[in-house]
Each structure stands twice: as structure tokens, then as C-alpha cells.
Amino acid sequence: MRINVLQHASNEGPGTIRSWAEDHGHDMYIYHPNEFYKLPNINETDMLVILGGPMSANDDDDWIKAERKLIHEAIDKDIPIYGACFGSQQIAKALGYRIAPSPVKEVGWAPVYLKANIIDNFPKKLMALHWHGEMFEVPNQAKLLFSSDLLKNQGFVINHHIMGLQFHFEPMQTDLREIVVNDGEYACDNALNQSAADIINYPVPKENKKIMYQLLDYINQ
Template identity: 60%
Template sequence: MRINILQHTPNEGPGSIKEWSISRGHEIYVYHPYQFNGVLPTANETDMLIILGGPMSPNDSDEWILNERKLIKELLDHNTPMFGACFGAQQIAKTLGCSVGKALKEVGWAPVYLKSDAIEGLPQKLVALHWHEEMFEIPDQAELLFSSDLLENQGFVMNHRVIGLQFHFEPQADDVREIVVNDAQYTEGSLLKKSPKEILNHSVPEENKEVMFKLLDYITK
């Protein structure tokens, strides 16, 4: 299976998603449309789409952001497996006609709570990395999957093929270090009140990779 990954900033890579792809025998192709003149894959060459996070907003008018949503729409129409993290989840929701707007700023490690039994074997509570201050509405076709203490709409699942998460399960220890050392200033004003040092000193929960694998297995079965 060809997995096309849309990466939107240098310090937010696929993390454990890459490990899952390798372990399942898939090939990954990583695109950087924010940097390389909006280059995107076509729907015909996409067996699965991963849409990662980034500092931009789906409400921005950059041509590549709009073209991403055209690709998402085409793949949704073809029932192609799709996973979105943060900005990626917002892009999926926006494509489905939902609004994306300002939310309480959450930056750092904080718990999320399972709100659906659609996917078997997921813990009721997990600690995830948050790095956002916008939120999506839950699409009508989707089911609420996760909530946090500060924000209800933290994740959704749709049609056994699409998952969007406002937070991050995919970063491993090296990824967290890369995020923090390059974007430490973003912690300012977060209601989680976690310093860059505190975020760096918090170990990545072992179950996060396991859950990430389960989510990806679910949408590709």
C-alpha cells in the first residue's frame, strides 16, 4: 500500500506512523506542500493519506491549503483510509463543511478520555501531547472519539475509514525534543501551564504508540 504523508512543518514528522507503515510492509511518500510549491499527490496514487500538524490554519487562504482539501474531498468520496493530526484533522473537518475556530490554548502533556466504543481495545484515559489553539466541529457523519478536560472535541472517527485527532499520539521521544527545541515559545499562554523543560522531562507514554498502531489498523482493515 502506498501511504502519502502531508507534512506541514519540519519539526512535526510522522513519528510512530512511520514505524507502523514499515511494520505493515507499506511504502511511505512524504510531501511538504508548504515548502515545495504546493506539490501534492494525486488521488489515484494514494492508498492511504496521513495529514500531519502545522502552525497554519485551515482558515488561511494559501492555494496549497485549498488544494489539500480538494484532495481530501476526492479521497473521502473514494472511501480511502485517512488520518489527520491537529491541522490535519482540522482540514478534514473543514472539507466536510465544519467550522474551525479559536479554542483554549493547550500546549503540553495532558489526559484525553475515550468517548466511543467504535474501536476495540483502547484505554479509557491516555496522556497525549497537545500543541494547538484551534478546534474543529465534529462532522455530522462522524462520532466523537476523544475529549480532554478543557476541550470536548478532541477527536472523531468516521465510516471505519477516517480518524481526526486534535492532539498527538504519534510523537516519540526524539520527535518531542524536535518539537520543543524549535517551538518552545509556543508554550506561552497555554492553559496547561507547562514549561518547555517540563514537556521535555515528561516521558512519552508507552501505550501511545500501541494506540496509534490500533487506530491505523482500524482504518485500513
């Protein structure tokens, strides 16, 4: 299987999504559309992963609009899609739903709560990394998948093959360090009241890798 990844920030890579691909014998190709203005061919895509980034789905850049066209093509072909943070907002926006400033800026570690029982023996409460100031409306055809204490719309799943999460399960410890040492200033004045030092010193939960694998297995069934 060819997994095409859209990466929008050099410090926000695929993390355990890469591990999942390698462990399953899949080929991963990483594109940087905001840097090289290049997107994969949908006919060479068996799974589409859209990662986070500092930009907004409401921005008017041509590459952002082109990404949403690619998302539509993937939906039409029933190709599994996984979006994290900006990626989840791109999916929602592609489907015609609003992306707006979040009522709170969530940056740091905080629990999320499962709202849809789609996977057997899946934990009801998990610790996730939050790094966002905008939010999506959950599409009408979607199931609300996760909520947090501060924000209801934290994740959705559509027709078994499309999943968007506002937060991050994919970073490993090294990925966390890379995110924070390069973008730790974004943690200033956030609703979780965590500093960059608080965030980087928090041990990534060991279960998050297993959770990421379960979610990716689910949309590829």
C-alpha cells in the same frame, strides 16, 4: 500499500506512523505542500495522512485549499484518511465544518478520554501531547472519539475510514525533543501551565505507540 503523508512543519514528522508503515511493509511518501507546492495524485494514494503545523485551515493559501480538494477525492474513493491537529481541522473544514479559536490554548501533556467504543480493549484514558490554539466542530456524520478536561472536541471518526485527532499520539521521544527545541516558545501562556522544559522532560508514554498502531489498523480494516 502506498501511504502519502502531508507534512507541514519540519519539526512535526510522522513518528510512529512511519514505524507502523514499516512494520506492515507499506511504502511511505512524504510531501511538503507548503514548501514545494506539490500534492500526491489520488490515483497513487492508498492511505492519506495529514500532519500538524502552525498554519490555520482558515488561511487563504492555495495549497491549503488544494489539500482539501485532495481530501474530498480521498473521501469519494473511500481511501483511509488520518489527520493530526491541523490535519484533523483540514478534514473537518473540507466537510464544511467550522474551525475556530479554541476557548483555551492547550500546549503540553494532558489526558484524553475515549468517547466511542470502536476498538476492543482500548484504554478509556490516555496521555497525549497537545499543541494547538484552534479547534474543529465535529462533523454531523462523525462519532466524537476523544475529549479532554479542557476541550470536548478532541477527536472524531467517520465511516470507519476517516479519523481526525486534535492532539498527538505519534511523537516518539526524539520527535518530542524536535518539536519543543524548535517551537517551545509556543508553550508560553497556555492553559495547561506547562513550560517548554516541563513538556520536553515528560517521558512519552510507551503505550502511545501501540495506541497509534491500533488506530491506524482500525481505519485500514
